[in-house]
Amino acid sequence: MKIDLTDTTSARINAGLIQARRAIGTPAVGMVLTLVIVTDEGSAYDALRAAHEASREHPSRILAVIKRPGRSPRDRASARLDAEVVVGQEAGTGETVVLRMHGELANHAESVVLPLLLPDAPVVCWWPDQAPEEAAADPLGRLAQRRITDASSAEDPVGSLAVRAAGYAPGDTDLAWTRITPWRSMLAAALDQKHSVITAAAVEGEAYNASSELLALWLADRLGVEVERKVSDGPGITAVRLYTADGDICLDRADGALAELAVPGQPDRHVALHRRNTAELIAEELRRLDPDDIYRSTVEFGVKHLVGPAGAADSGPAPAKKATPAKKAAAAKAGSGSGSGSGSGSGK
Known part of the structure; x- marks a missing residue:
């Protein structure tokens, strides 16, 4: 009616x-x-x-x-x-x-x-x-x-992450962060299966993609390693690689729907990792109304490196095979004595 x-x-x-x-x-x-x-x-x-x-x-x-x-x-x-x-x-x-x-x-x-x-x-x-x-x-x-x-709807998606961090208050969240929940959960589960020391990581995704940058920052923050941000044709995030002494842990999603998970010493397997619509993202956010401390930690870690000394956001895509600000930040953090984790910050 x-x-x-x-x-x-x-x-x-x-x-x-x-x-x-x-x-x-x-x-x-x-x-x-x-x-x-x-x-x-x-x-x-x-x-x-x-x-x-x-x-x-x-x-x-x-x-x-x-x-x-x-x-x-x-x-x-x-x-x-x-x-x-x-x-x-x-x-x-x-x-x-x-x-x-x-x-x-x-x-x-x-x-x-x-x-x-x-x-x-x-x-x-x-x-x-x-x-x-x-x-x-x-x-x-x-x-x-x-x-x-939703940082992804902003004119400068990556630069807007710095704005979100600067104005953060308990209860704030962003759909660019919600989009990577399945990626974080899958990577945390893979690390629980394979207890190896992570030496470096790489995130592949579209240029100017806020979710790709957040995933790279989350890995850098939680693992304390260098994270390389590579630009791909998409859609969205296409792959994450965690480098270990035993081999690479790779979660590769080329088509935006089905991903392949490769863990050293285990057979490769396919996992469902489809790109979710806005209704699914909103439904996830409504399931929890308490402050998301992992999101806060990630954006606050990233704001120091997404914004230059003059306060201008660095929103340009990271060239392939070159370190982004997230990588440099993680290297500095690792050099200061922070240890590597095993996906304990999978969050939601």
Whole structure:
């Protein structure tokens, strides 16, 4: 069921939600969290579709905030709230409210969102495209226990990792980090099977790929070894190689779906490692609302080397067979006496 409300208020929207639930015969509320999506008109459809799919695992009240401040002084001075209330099959297993804020109201979105939050339920804020530099300091971000950004959607994906590290607060995370969870889990499992000292590593992936850079930084941080960042044709991350005295541990995914894992002394085997869509990534992030300390450690380790002395982000692709800033940082860390690990930081 869908209800359109023009020039409305938060109180009328709450009344519309109650009316819609009664109309379809589901007065009971069984939602576990509020998901606030801050987006624009062009990205709203894809973001809402992903959120609806994720709500089948996490029944949620989804609030899509679309700001329309206007271009002319007259438009900016006016203030109006239009809303779409969607309950039922079109809203997944929860309910959805699309909030279009016009004029000056766009600068005070938190005043509209606050009365619509589910009582005594956690709040997650997601920026699918352009995110604030400090998500926790944003008025909407302050309402949330979990704040999700996506460095891959930024104009400078690798450079934006430095921005995420500089503005990090407990509860922050990034979908570029979520994308490498299967890679981290698989590599940690491989190291549990083969207890060898890692002497170096290499990560192969597309140029300007934030997930590839995060995976290289994670390996450098957790293992304390040099990590070489190689550029490939993709899609996404294509291979990770861990060099040991007994031979190379290699996780190779050439087609974006199926990977081959090679461990010295064991037969090669194929493992499922498909590229996940946004709905799967959001569903994973909604499973945990506590601070992700491994993500914090990785981005804080990387910010020292992704940003030069003058403060300019080094976002260029690393040439093949040459060390990236992550490699140089890991070498410095190894030289300072840090030991090598065995994948204990697999995180989520």
